[in-house]
Amino acid sequence: MLDIMRENASGWIVKILFAIIIIVFVFAFGMSGLDTSNDPVLATVNDRIITRAEFEDAFQRAAEGLRKANPNVTSAQLQDPQFKQLVLNELINSRLLLEEAERLGISASDEEVFAAITRQSIFWNAEDKFDRNIYQAALRSIRMTPAQFEANFRNEYIAGKVKDMVRSTGNATEEQTRELYNWVGEEVTIDYIETSPRQFVDAIDVTDEEIRQFYTENESRFMVPEQASIRYLTFTPKALATYQEVTDEEIKAYYDANADNLVQREEVNARHILVMTKDSDTESVQKEARNKIDRIYKKAKAGEDFAELAKTYSEGPSASNGGALGWFGRGAMVPEFEEAAFATPKGEVSEPIKTQFGWHIIYVDDRKDPESKSLEYVKDQIAQAIAEEKAAEVISDMLDQSMDRLVSGMDLEAIADELGLLAVTSRPMPESSLPQAFGMTPEAAQVIMAIPAGEAHQTPLAIDGGYMLLEKVEDIPAAPMELDQVKQVIINAITTEKATEKAKAAADEILAKLSSPEGAKELADRIKTSEQFSRQGVVPGLGRNVKLAKAVFDSDGTTWLSESYVMPSGSIIVAKLHERIAAPEEMWEQQKDTWIEQASRNYQTEALTAFMTDLRKEANIVIARPDLLN
Structure with a gap:
């Protein structure tokens, strides 16, 4: 599970992973309330089965919970095989933990289970006491009976005992934590000499042959994606405002009524x-x-x-x-x-x-x-606001009239002429530009790209503030840009590449010189000293380079590092450890308890992860229906 979290740390899954775990464990753990005796088997964990119905019920509950927690989650994301695999993994883990509980003789009495349920704050009333009416209403909202929920909760409670037992082996000592604190809190400064590719740009020549070769080898970088041109009618207050009449009297009345806001x-x-x-x-x-x-x-x-x-x-x-x-x-x-x-x-x-x-x-x-603001200053602004208010009242009627004509076979130009509107033809645009250009969803942009040229979309598409009717004018297939269009880009890229190579060679020469006392003396006036930085590798004024930071922290400081390093700015440096700055003693005394608590949590998580990994390695896990995850 932790591996999956790391691999998806920048994606949507990690943002909602904990919600998945909570929902699966609280409302779907074991799913012992389901009658699954005649249902196809999705997976087996040793001699315990997970049925298709059990998985689908857990999946639906997880999806519902995620939609409530994050309304921006799309149906496509919820159907992602990785999301389904996460739900299945939790069901597998539940089987393994319950099996281990049986082996260890760990159980839970009815009294324990009921007491644990009453401690769940989601079932408390305003007086912070367990309320059976709230409890039953909560279960009805997730379509579970008390018997189903209590059976599942018992499994969760027993599994929790196993996990607590494993976690108890991961408490950090003060000595271990101090070592970690010293390692994390240590900082360094470096001596360095910087070489910039900019120093060599003026000396770089780029031949026509090099340009042609770069263009040929990197043609995919210069592809113009598939594009489409559409003709459309827009039904929004802003688009229809231009057809509304606004009088000076209306403007004056609006100004008088809203003077405090203007x-x-x-x-x-x-x-x-x-x-x-x-x-x-x-x-x-x-x-x-x-x-x-x-x-x-x-x-x-x-x-x-x-x-x-x-x-x-x-x-x-x-x-x-x-x-x-x-x-x-x-x-x-x-x-x-x-x-x-x-x-x-x-x-x-x-x-x-x-x-x-x-x-x-x-x-x-x-x-x-x-x-x-004076009336004269805001007159146009007020006129636009009134026109948009009037337009908002006629959008539905105008759209209905347009749809009637579209269904009868009229094209958009003819519809626009008959209703006194303006049909606009767009410039060719790729799919990626359509959402921003028209305020539509990516899914709507996909619909537009799929319409055959010369045909109209038979239903309105939602856009910001209203709707649009459209027809495809032209499809333009993907094609590479002409060489002349990208020639300067290529020249810049080759120049940068060559200049960087020269800067790297110059840095290597500097590094070689620094190995001798004479060379070091010659270069002494070029040596700078950085401000202090941590193992994260953000060097003030130079940027982040984790590889450089690791080499510096591993160094004893007696010699220059054996290679040069490219920094985010493009400059290249050679470096050597200048000074180590120990983690501050006074901060350790102030924060010791917090560090020990955090280190213990980390060790406990590692212990539980290793425990679950071992259980899965030793288990006989068979996914009988992998197709249900795709």
Whole structure:
């Protein structure tokens, strides 16, 4: 299970994995309440069976729970074989744990089971006491009888005893935890010499033959995907607003009724520098992030160019733009960020602030104070709002009239002419561009691509704010771009590649020189010393390189590292350990209990994982119907 979590750490599955586990174990564990005597067998675990009905019931309960917990989960994601395998794995694990409980003589009395159920807070009333009415209502909502649920809960409770027994072997000692703390909290600085490919760009020549060869070998990189051009009628308040008549009297009445809301809101134009952290990060990582933002803050307060600092140090998506966020009003940012931004005067830098994304400092480029707007200033805005209100009232009628004509065989141009609308023909677009262009779902974009050229889609497609009717004008198959169109891109790519090779060769020459006292002396003025960094490998001012960090932490510092390293900026460095900084003693004394608790949880998880892995290795597990997982 942990392996699956690691492999899918950036995908949707890991975001909902714990919900799956909870639902499967609480509401589907064992499924002993089902009558499955005549049902096909999906899998066997030693001499215990898992039936198709049992799996499907567990799967449906898991899917229902996930939809409630995450409404954005799609049907396609729920039908993913990997999701189904997760549900089946939990059912297999339940069989193995119950079998092990029998072998060890572990059981649960009726009194134990009932007492455990009454401790479940989901069945408590406002007075924090078990309420049988709430209990029965909860079971009805998941279509289970008390007998079914209690039988399943008994299995869960017994399995929990086995897991608790295994976890009890994984408690960490203070000595073990201190060793872990020292390892995690240790930091280093490096001496390094940097070589940049930019130094060699002007000396690079790219021949026509090299361009042609690169184009041929990388043709797939220059493919224009399949595209489609469509003709469409849009039925949204914004699209139909242009056909609505709005009088000056209506505009004046609207202005008088909404004068208090028609004000220039307070806004700021700001930049920020972000050092990313998560609540789940270790204390050492959190401390490193805070120290880094403090160092950057000092540079900014000392007058260094904020935009350049953002380009160098920020870990947010706006770093390449010098941290620029543009104009924004209240409600656009998370509360902590908003409060600091609006409290910072124009031309000044905020103190470091913490949000869910990490540590920030903010520079305010400009501000707009709130002020009332005149009728003349907002006249067009009001007219558009009134027109959209009127349009919203006629959307259904206009769409019905259009559908009647479409079903009768009229094309969109003719429908538009008859109803006084405008049919628009789009430029050719790939499937990936359609959702953003029209505010539709990816599934709707797939529908559009599947329509044959010259045919209309016979039902409206939902888009942001309303619907559209459409017909396919043209299909354009995928094809490679002409060489002339991508020639400069190829030249840039070859130039970068050659410049990097030269920079790498120069770095290797530097490394060779540093092995002799004479060479080291010659290069002494090029040696820089970094700020301290942790095993995560984020070197301040250079970026993240985990391989470099591992080599430095493994080094004794007597010699330069045996190879050069390419950094995220593209520069190449040779490096050597400069100094080790031990994890702070005072922090250990402050956080010792927390570290021991966390280390014990980690060891307990590892112990349980190893235990389940061994059970599965020794078990005879047969998936009789793998087709049900595809």
